[in-house]
Amino acid sequence: MFKNMGGRTTNLLSRIVVGLGISGTAVPAASEAQETITKVAIEGIFPPFNYLDSNNKLQGFDVEIAKALCSVAGLKCEFVVQDWDGMIPNLLAKKYDTIISSMSMSAERKKNVKFTNPYYDSPSVFIVQKSSPLKRMQPSDLAGKKLGVTLSTSQASYANDHYNGVERVVYPSSPDLYKALEAKEVDVILEDKLAVYDWLTNTKAGGCCEFRGEDVKDPNYFGEGAGIAVRPDDADLLRRLNQALGTIEADGTYDRINAKYFPFSIR
Known part of the structure; x- marks a missing residue:
């Protein structure tokens, strides 16, 4: 997106x-x-x-x-x-x-x-481990959690501006971001919904995780x-x-x- x-x-x-x-x-x-x-x-x-x-x-x-x-x-x-x-x-x-x-x-x-x-x-979306207790994805809900994003992306810009009180971990590529979530290096990631759909549905590793919370749409960031x-x-x-x-x-x-x-x- x-x-x-x-x-x-x-x-x-x-x-x-x-x-x-x-x-x-x-x-x-x-x-x-x-x-x-x-x-x-x-x-x-x-x-x-x-x-x-x-x-x-x-x-x-x-x-x-x-x-x-x-x-x-x-x-x-x-x-x-x-x-x-x-x-x-x-x-x-x-x-x-x-x-x-x-x-x-x-x-x-x-x-x-x-x-x-x-x-x-495509909207952006939050993805978590299926076992995660997180239900909502407001900044207050992610207090004490780690939010993963990918370098130089619209999602990273959005997280920097709207989740600046949450610890953010930046990865060089989407595959690195997904591996980090699978390995529980982060608690939640913010990603393009269509992009992560392939990983979630077509890979064994992606079976660990699922969409959680509302879709994120903001034309100022995602056009x-x-x-x-x-x-x-x-x-x-x-x-x-x-x-x-x-x-x-x-x-x-x-x-x-x-x-x-x-x-x-x-x-």
């Missing part, structure tokens, strides 16, 4: 480029656009949205959406795997052209980049969904991505990708 969706982060991956070699003609474009490489930044450590498989190839919802958008927009795209901390700075430094990596459209991020229309939405980021002066790319997004939503492509990863709509 979200952490993104809420935002994601890791310092474990070095940046690599993975060629897509995608082209398409559904949205009219100048012929030179077919020859220009559009570099797409993605984190690669945020399943089921984006991750590296056993063959070191990018997979996931974000990856398939990106491929579909590039095809429809007539863009020849390459993926750049990028640590979350450097996502926006390196976009502005022109090391790639767009970010399609579950980035929530927070007010703070909108100061630096332009976003497309949202391509999915109005996940969007695709471009540099503020790249109006043409923004337009083409928005047009392509509208096309894949209308022709059923989006729904087919959605159904592959989630048993419910995330639009």
Whole structure:
């Protein structure tokens, strides 16, 4: 949302480029656009949205959406795997052209980049061990407890501002955050609901834990969904991505990708 969706982060991956070699003609474009490489930044450590498989190839919802958008927009795209901390700075430094990596459209991020229309939405949520006595997640309820968040995410910003009286433990990546909860290093974590859904439902380790309390929605921190980021002066790319997004939503492509990863709509 979200952490993104809420935002994601890791310092474990070095940046690599993975060629897509995608082209398409559904949205009219100048012929030179077919020859220009559009570099797409993605984190690669945020399943089921984006991750590296056993063959070191990018997979996931974000990856398939990106491929579909590039095809429809007539863009020849390459993926750049990028640590979350450097996502926006390196976009502005022109090391790639767009970010399609579950980035929530927070007010703070909108100061630096332009976003497309949202391509999915997800609240943030608290997760605890199933045996935890915690029922409510107000700051007073977490007195004396440890709250885990991931570095440089919307969830971390929210916790810093609204739970500043609670001990907060910051982890470099979502997998580290989940391991900490499983190991009871922290009592509760705040995470994007769709992101942690995969861990809770599709891993043995995630069976330890469950959602607890109310969903957390605040557009000042989590924006109005996940969007695709471009540099503020790249109006043409923004337009083409928005047009392509509208096309894949209308022709059923989006729904087919959605159904592959989630048993419910995330639009």
